Amino acid sequence: MRTFLLFSILLITSALSAQTVNVPPRKNKMAVYEGIMRVDSTFKKDVLYERARGFFNSWFPSAIPIIQYANKDSGQIIINPAISLQFKRLGIEYSGGLWYYMGTFDFKDGKYRYKLENFTNTGFMAGSRSAQDLGPIECLYEDATCWPGVNMGSRPLMPERKVILTDVHKEIVKFMAAFDAEMRKPLKDDW
Secondary structure, rough: OOOHHHHHHHOOOOOOHHHHOOOOEEEOEHHHHOEEEEEOOOOHHHHHHEEEEEEHHOOOOOOOEEEEEEEEOOOEEEEEOEEEEEEEEOOOEEEEEEEEEEOOOOOOOEEEEEEEEEEOOOOEEEEOOOOOOEEEHHHOOOOOOOOOOOOOHHOOHHHHHHHHHHHHHHHHHHHHHHHHHHHOOOOOOOO
């Protein structure tokens, strides 16, 4: 019976430690989403550009304009939106704050390039760091060294940090899937 209990504990422990957390991918320790996406080769740069502008205006219904730069001639749009996070832990509602990021989108005939980076928190997470921002999202990773005297690498990924990283990732994946679907829609026939 002892052997079975010990084996069960080891099995559960190894299963829990083997779980992967879906968090924003990193490049040189910085959270970055980037890629070049090919769409229908008949889609001209201007068509993709206009679709992107329309998508951003409908996806981010806000009084604050998120389009920071737009140039139809060069085929570039830079956005600065925010993700608002809320989560529950032990039945208590917490704010994950607002996570701003910068998105650069470049368009050419039949393709577009995107880069989402500079994820920064300007709100606060109640119960963890009262009334202070959390800074760049990179401070939430296990190997972070953002706060003086706090070695995040020596501690497991705290539930709040894990939830925030996972939720930011989910929101970006959802956003990019919807954006890509908009870019791939067939052209409307005028007939």
